[in-house]
Amino acid sequence: MVKHFSLVFVLTLAITSLNYGTQSANILGLFPSLSPSHLIISMSAAKVLAEQGHNVTVVTVLEPTITHRNINLIQIPLTKEEIKERSESIGAKQKNTSGHRLLSILNMADQMDSMLRKMKDVLKDKRVKDLYLNKGNHFDLVISGYFMNDYQLGFARKVNAPVIVLAPGPPNQMLNSLIGNPHDPVEKDKNMTFGQRLDSYITSLIYGIFVRQIDRLNREFYKELFTDDPSMPEYSEILKNTSLVFFCSHGASEGSIRPNVPAAIEIGGIQIKDKPDRLPKNLEEFLSNATDGAILLSLGSNVQGTHIKHDTVQKMFNVLSKLKQKVIWKWEDLENTPGKSDNILYSRWLPQDDILAHPNIKLFINHAGKGGITEAQYHGKPMLSLPVFGDQPSNAFAMVRNGFGLTLSLLTLEEAPFDQAIREILSNPQYSQKVAKFSSLYRDRPTSARESVIFWTDYIIRHNGAPHLQSPLVHMDFIAANNLDIYALFTAILVSIVLILKAVIQYIYAKLISKFNKATKVKKH
Numbered sequence: 001m002v003k004h005f006s007l008v009f010v011l012t013l014a015i016t017s018l019n020y021g022t023q024s025a026n027i028l029g030l031f032p033s034l035s036p037s038h039l040i041i042s043m044s045a046a047k048v049l050a051e052q053g054h055n056v057t058v059v060t061v062l063e064p065t066i067t068h069r070n071i072n073l074i075q076i077p078l079t080k081e082e083i084k085e086r087s088e089s090i091g092a093k094q095k096n097t098s099g100h101r102l103l104s105i106l107n108m109a110d111q112m113d114s115m116l117r118k119m120k121d122v123l124k125d126k127r128v129k130d131l132y133l134n135k136g137n138h139f140d141l142v143i144s145g146y147f148m149n150d151y152q153l154g155f156a157r158k159v160n161a162p163v164i165v166l167a168p169g170p171p172n173q174m175l176n177s178l179i180g181n182p183h184d185p186v187e188k189d190k191n192m193t194f195g196q197r198l199d200s201y202i203t204s205l206i207y208g209i210f211v212r213q214i215d216r217l218n219r220e221f222y223k224e225l226f227t228d229d230p231s232m233p234e235y236s237e238i239l240k241n242t243s244l245v246f247f248c249s250h251g252a253s254e255g256s257i258r259p260n261v262p263a264a265i266e267i268g269g270i271q272i273k274d275k276p277d278r279l280p281k282n283l284e285e286f287l288s289n290a291t292d293g294a295i296l297l298s299l300g301s302n303v304q305g306t307h308i309k310h311d312t313v314q315k316m317f318n319v320l321s322k323l324k325q326k327v328i329w330k331w332e333d334l335e336n337t338p339g340k341s342d343n344i345l346y347s348r349w350l351p352q353d354d355i356l357a358h359p360n361i362k363l364f365i366n367h368a369g370k371g372g373i374t375e376a377q378y379h380g381k382p383m384l385s386l387p388v389f390g391d392q393p394s395n396a397f398a399m400v401r402n403g404f405g406l407t408l409s410l411l412t413l414e415e416a417p418f419d420q421a422i423r424e425i426l427s428n429p430q431y432s433q434k435v436a437k438f439s440s441l442y443r444d445r446p447t448s449a450r451e452s453v454i455f456w457t458d459y460i461i462r463h464n465g466a467p468h469l470q471s472p473l474v475h476m477d478f479i480a481a482n483n484l485d486i487y488a489l490f491t492a493i494l495v496s497i498v499l500i501l502k503a504v505i506q507y508i509y510a511k512l513i514s515k516f517n518k519a520t521k522v523k524k525h
């Protein structure tokens with residue numbers, strides 16, 4: 001009986017995989033982002049697909065730390081000058097606080113410009129163009145790594161394949177329009193006052209200026225890259241053909257709950273392994289010796305030790321070297337460490353996800369990058385965030401509001417508050433309890449991030465796109481999408497009624513007056 005049952009089971013499985021399984025497909029991943037944390041997310045998704053037996057070709061600028069034998073890498077690296085320029089610009093941001101909100105948003109557009117230009121040049125490289133010029137190549141799907149680079153969607157058209165956009169963060173103003181995802185210009189919160197909502201709306205308007213600048217750049221790049229081919233459609237048409245967006249986010253972790261259309265698939269935590277890998281021997285030993293617990297200190301992949309002010313580093317060392325906890329400190333220049341101490345281990349590269357999984361880790365000191373916070377939430381580790389720029393301050397703020405830890409500014413770090421914050425998080429159990437509770441929520445989903453990527457990728461390949469899941473808003477103009485013409489009509493009707501009523505009343509009033517006047521005249525006589 002049991003035997004029969006398992007035979008039936010195996011047969012069913014075989015038949016299902018015949019029907020629904022997608023044979024090894026050729027998938028092209030375009031991941032030119034210059035941000036190492038974006039690349040970790042993109043390559044994690046690519047690896048999941050490669051492990052499924054797909055033939056994945058990826059185009060990158062940076063050298064990926066995650067790879068697989070089924071992944072063919074085409075790397076178009078930065079030149080020496082570009083690397084130097086980039087490091088200097090990141091360094092400058094560590095030492096400079098920006099002024100007004102408007103200025104900082106417009107500044108951001110300026111800084112993006114050179115990055116976006118580099119990413120566009122990648123698509124002009126001979127080896128990348130060969131992907132569509134060489135007729136021997138065939139792709140079943142393009143995955144476009146998102147970094148304000150909508151022009152890249154033209155590449156999918158060039159290789160004649162459906163396209164999935166892979167976004168490193170949650171749904172936002174720029175991406176929502178691509179799939180008709182509802183966008184509320186006011187970030188809602190139960191207790192918001194009118195003033196706060198107005199402020200949120202105005203910020204959103206200012207951000208809209210930035211979005212327009214980026215859009216103009218995208219149009220320009222699209223022309224430059226693709227309009228030598230007369231069969232290529234208008235840029236605005238290209239924007240209407242995205243099958244899905246994979247958002248690296250998780251509804252309950254991104255602040256206020258918002259609705260998503262079916263073409264928005266959340267895969268937050270894709271970079272986290274279901275089961276951690278074994279740690280390198282020195283780390284494993286160091287951590288298992290940490291009877292008083294251990295702290296992981298990593299300020300991310302962009303910021304290097306040398307980017308931080310020297311005396312800030314010294315202050316951090318003074319505090320950390322006096323703790324009884326062991327400290328693993330991500331530090332690149334092992335010749336010049338901040339100082340020697342028995343409880344501190346410096347390492348140039350760290351398997352962060354695997355270290356955070358270790359039970360002896362009691363605190364994660366980070367720069368509030370999205371990736372690091374996600375990993376700490378998954379593993380249920382409290383945090384001390386030292387944000388600097390970009391989305392980091394707001395990530396840190398949200399993390400503190402959720403009760404997962406504390407935050408201090410890296411730019412103005414002083415010994416005493418740094419020490420107090422560390423001791424508070426280590427001694428007060430409320431932080432680890434809150435984040436541990438969240439961790440169990442984060443892991444509890446109908447399908448894991450990995451399973452979602454596998455299912456939806458195969459789905460798009462099986463059906464050669466997903467126009468049946470597309471929101472009609474993608475094809476509607478602003479007026480129709482927002483019912484403005486209907487509101488205008490109703491307003492016009494309302495105004496006409498009021499005007500007519502007013503005229504009628506005036507007419508009746510005038511009649512009455514003249515009757516009254518006549519009557520009084522008659523009386524006088």
Ligand SMILES: *[C@@H]1O[C@H](CO)[C@@H](O)[C@H](O)[C@H]1NC(C)=O
Nearest residue numbers: 091092093095096097098099
């Ligand atoms: C800091 O910002 C100000 C104003 O934006 C700028 O004038 C100055 O050059 C910046 N300093 C550094 C070190 O980048």
Ligand SMILES: *[C@@H]1O[C@H](CO)[C@@H](O)[C@H](O)[C@H]1NC(C)=O
Nearest residue numbers: 026055056057072136137138
């Ligand atoms: C994988 O894809 C690349 C790029 O299209 C192609 O050159 C290669 O032949 C493919 N490999 C297999 C086994 O199909």
Ligand SMILES: *[C@@H]1O[C@H](CO)[C@@H](O)[C@H](O)[C@H]1NC(C)=O
Nearest residue numbers: 157161162233237241464465
């Ligand atoms: C949209 O993608 C499909 C393949 O999924 C393709 O057949 C169609 O030509 C594309 N349309 C545009 C405007 O790119």
Ligand SMILES: *[C@@H]1O[C@H](CO)[C@@H](O)[C@H](O)[C@H]1NC(C)=O
Nearest residue numbers: 188189190191192193256401
């Ligand atoms: C909103 O305000 C009420 C009463 O003022 C308070 O009890 C509640 O905790 C607040 N909710 C949030 C999310 O701040």
Ligand SMILES: *[C@@H]1O[C@H](CO)[C@@H](O)[C@H](O)[C@H]1NC(C)=O
Nearest residue numbers: 282283284285286287288289
């Ligand atoms: C761990 O502790 C053992 C015994 O106390 C010691 O021999 C070993 O050197 C320690 N290892 C590290 C990496 O500190």
